[in-house]
Amino acid sequence: MTTSIERTNAVVDTRDFLRLLATANDVSVPGLIQSVASALLRHYPLDVDLDISAAALPGIWAPPEPGKRKLTPCRNAQ
Template sequence: MTTPYERTKAVIETRSFLQMLASDENLTDLNKLREAALRLLRHYPLDVDLAVSAAAFPNVWTAPERSTRK
């Protein structure tokens, strides 16, 4: 089970990861990138988490649109 601390940390670290990807022109180790992405996704908020947050803080979040993917 993901704790609020782990979920918050995943969001913050994912932002840092994306900033690093956007600024680094010499990304060559795909295995390291894949490992980092999997580590971050482990505790990344699910749509249900975002929906609960949106209900509690409508000025901060919007409930995610329902996906038609299966």
């Protein structure tokens, strides 16, 4: 069971990880991204958690829209 502090830490740590990736010049350690992502996802909020948060704090969270989001790799034009 994920505790509230683990869930909060997952959100904060994921934000920091994404910032790191966004500013990195080179990520060359094989498997690093996958292993860090797996660790962050362990306690990352599920849609049901977001639904509950949205009901309690509608000014901060919105309920996820099922089937609307699909993450696709972006290709940078260079």
